[in-house]
Amino acid sequence: MTCIIIEDEIPAQNILKNFLGKLPNLQLKGTFQAAIEANLFLKNEKVDVVFLDINLPDISGMDFIKTIKNPPVIIITTAYPDYAVSSFELETIADYLVKPFAFSRFLKAVNKAEKFIKKIEGTTEENSSETLFLNVDKTHHKIIVNKIVYVESDRNYVTIVTNTQKLSFIDSLKNWKEKLPENNFIQIHKSFIINKEFVDKITGNEIYVLANRLPIGRTYKQNLLKRLKIG
Template identity: 35%
Template sequence: MINSVIIDDEPLAAGILQDYIEKVPFLNLKATFTNALEAIQYIEQEDVDLLFLDIRMPDITGVDLLKNLKKRPAAIFTTAYQEYAIEGYSLNVVDYLLKPIPFTRFVSAATKAYDYINMVKSSRSGGYAAQQEFIFIKTEYKIVKVDLSDILYIEGLKDYSKIYLKDNSKPIFTLQNLKSFESKLPQDRFIRIHRSYIVSINKINVICKNRVMIAQTDIPVSIGFKNNLQEIIFRNS
């Protein structure tokens, strides 16, 4: 869970961000401030991972606030003024959102922050103590948390992917491609056997020459990925 704080002197803009954060499962809103100076002490004392930070505010700019923090969380700048983008990126800000902010653009920035924050935490601790047991999947209107143990296989189609789940649950549709799943899913639990399929190793019931069977579904194995499957067979024989 990413602990977040909103700092924006416009109550309406802050309210929109609050609504967006409530829709994203991995974001936890800890506090909202319309006064930037009041936010500084809170950030220094509390466990804050991410700031949604307006740039042009009355007492101090978001840029100066970020520069003066002793304990600097990751930040996403939110502003109506595009000219501040370059200075924001020079501070290693995760992303820059131009108001009015579409929800899809917000989700993209939040996901980028999630990946960045987890990467930093992992590097500080020397790696995760335990393997993550779930992933977040972006669908058209929301982000869905999916347990890895529930995934049977993933099918890549022309413009989207379908995630098939156990217990006859409806497939989840997402614009994420197979390459992105291949990089995120643990290699000891998932394997790509075709340019259009990634499968859960534990869910394979039958292995034949050019196909595998998972939950009564035949899935093809292409020549280019056959070595991957043979390696799994050898490792588990």
């Protein structure tokens, strides 16, 4: 698992780093003293867990969580027990550690986070196997979401392409970008969203998705390469 620390006190940072050093399954990607610094990092990098203090200089940890779209799993680390009850109203919080805490309590929190992540991944996998019924030409067509190869937009129409079907109907690409699970689908062009599981190869500014040659938009290429883990 990957993680970051958001903590404004250096001694508290050092304790967390020391504890993390004892767990080879946790990789620390960054340490931040302010939420605004971490926010810039999280816009470009994905992590599994955030160790988050509540009392931060620019914005409280609790308010910061609410600003993140699709936030990572959160472990609160704070000297204030007052927010414990209200914090668990936020779905991404796995545990609430009150300083000072022992390594054994820290380890328990990490184990909770790991279970939390597995639960989320299981739910995402179920969602990607969901079926949709598309009403095209007065016929309801069954579509398995994770079998969608790519989605193409042309003016007011959207075309859904699977390995067996090609269906066009009135809709927007923006609507489908919000509907499709983010872990599998990537927008590569203003007119195309692809399923990364079907990518065959990339040549220049073109991508082959299950033998379909599609253009890569200049502004989308960097994110595409990062999502595909191409250095």
